[in-house]
Amino acid sequence: MIPYLTRIKLLEQQRSNLTKKKVNLKRLISLAKSERLLISIAILFLLLSSATQIIQPYFFGKIIDNALTSDTMHLVNINVLILLGINCAGAIASSFRSWLFELSGQRIVYRLRQNIFNSIIKQEVGFFDDTRTGELTNRLSSDTQVLQNAVTVNISMLVRFLVQIIGSLAVMFYLEVTLTLVLMVVVPMIILISKQYGSIVQKLRKKFQDELAAAGSTAEESISNIRTVRIFGAERKISDHYLDNLLKSYAVGKKLAWNTGLFMGIVSLLVAGVHDRKLSTGLLASFLMYMLQVALAFAFLASLFTDFMQALGASERIFDLLDRQPKIPSTSDSTCCIKPIDFDGYVHLENVCFTYPTRSDQQVLNNITFEIKSGQKVALVGPSGGGKSTIASLIERFYDPQSGTIYFGSQPLNTIDPQWLRENVSFVNQEPSLFACSIRDNITFGFDKNNISLDDIQLVAKQANAHDFIEQFENKYDTLVGERGVRLSGGQRQRIAIARALLMSPKLLLLDEATSALDAESEHLVQEAIERAMINRTVLVIAHRLSTVRNADLVIVIDHGTIVEQGTHDDLIAKEDGIYKKLVLRQLMAGNSSITTE
Ligand code: ADP
DSSP states (O other): OOOHHHHHHHHHHHHHHHHHHHHHHHHHHHGGGGGGHHHHHHHHHHHHHHHHHHHHHHHHHHHHHHHOOSSHHHHHHHHHHHHHHHHHHHHHHHHHHHHHHHHHHHHHHHHHHHHHHHHTTSOOOHHHSSOOOHHHHHHIIIIHHHHHIIIIIIHHHHHHHHHHHHHHHHHHHHHHHHHHHHHHHHHHHHHHHHHHHHHHHHHHHHHHHHHHHHHHHHHHHHHHHHHHHTTTTTTHHHHHHHHHHHHHHHHHHHHHHHHHHHHHHHHHHHHHHHHHHHHOOHHHHHHHHHHHHHHHHHHHHHHHHHHHHHHHHHHHHHHHOOOOOOOSSTTOSSSOBBBBBTTTSSSEEEEEEEETTTOOTEEEEEEEEEOEEEEEOOEEEOOOTHHHHHHHHHHTTTSSSEEEEEETTEEEEGGBBBHHHHHHHHEEESSSSSSSBBBHHHTTTSSSSGGOOHHHHHHHHHTTTTTHHHHHHHGGGGGGOGGTTTOOOOOHHHHHHHHHHHOOOOOOEEOOOOOOOOOOHHHHHHHHHHHHHTTTSSEEEEEBBBHHHHHHHHEEOOOTEEEEEEEEHHHTTTTTTHHHHHHHHHHHHTOSSSOOOO
């Protein structure tokens, strides 16, 4: 027994699911509203084509009767011509109907896909940590397809089958009221009785087979053990035993016979009721065709129901996504609208604590407090996995800290206009991702392309040491970089990303220095580009190179999510037993250029 309270809860849940389903169904149907004109015209054509379908059996019956009763073929010919005309009209109406429904479906879905995509793209970064890309693209492709079918094809089928049922029944009434009434009662009764009979017979047959098998095995056992039967004189006993088994199967057989007789009797009685009328052959043929139309329409309606249920599921997933409000506003959101006009690059982190939403048991940052003064170059160093990139992500507001505040000037980050933030802070990743478009489009990504001249693009590309290699390509700035920029080397991709950041001309530049191995030439070019990008700018760099750290105004050592040391390179290197000193010494001894331990 389910406890009373649990039962109440289950009932409440069922009720709220039902309300949700109803709301979703309403919203699903309301999707079609935007195309009501097209859909209305489509429904008109649908009614027309259905009407032609309903009328056909009537003329068909007439043709048969004419052919059987009249001496000339004149009437037959006229009716054949009419039928042909009806067929043609039906075909034309059908093609218009299909075209208009398909067109309105495509229009609804393209708008829906755009809305879903807008909703996906404005979600906070944490949402994407938690949701699989495949799942989201599925919403855009197959779920929307299911909805397209539901609001167009399925709705049109629903109307069509309802019209077919109502229309066919109407004509049947027109042709012969009593016969139609009788059929309306008799046919469902025959179907019900047949179903009932079928299930009874199935059970009885199984039982009959079982009893027969038991009798068979008794006989087999006795015959094969005939010597033992003889020795003990058990012929009579064995015979009785076999008879017992036979009687059991016979009893079941009797039941079977009785049920079959009863079924045949009832059905014959019902059919006799239908049969016992004077109908012309043609009328009977029309009747049968109408019956078939009604029966088929009912069968299709049942399968439509399954499609609707599937669409309801898809719509729930889609509406949930459409309704989801991002936890961090995107650039298209205007609710956080403060633009710190006097921002000079000064950023202050105060007691920042952070846990990734997908890994709530691991505190990644603990009470992080530091400031980046205007124009300063601040280097974050420390063992891999310590939390350096996470700090950069929080300053970019990819995530919000659970506690503590990040200030831009005197303004808390969570009150700042996201658009302003994107224009004033830029992030150059160590593995920059490019889009599968031209170099020019990648450099101007996020800008209004028409406002940027090729001269502007070339200027930043030169500063980023990218111009020369771009000029060597046949299509120069129009060269396509391939998916994620695969047609470029790692060093080239980084220089494009630096050019992109330079075009933005951010007040604050976040840099993640590359640890991946580049060839010496490329490394030199990238390094030079980075140094140029840092000039006259406030910079926070996740540093891996000793040269970068040496030149930094402040070095912050992060380990296990906390600041363990901070100061200039000289201050920290002077510390006995300092973590920073150990990192640097290890690098010098290993002779590599990275001060990050993996
Ligand atoms: P660092 O930049 O110092 O190498 P990170 O800031 O990248 O360190 O990572 C700090 C910790 O946070 C690591 O334990 C890492 O596994 C975890 N982490 C990083 N990104 C995510 C993420 N998107 N979701 C969950 N955990 C993450």
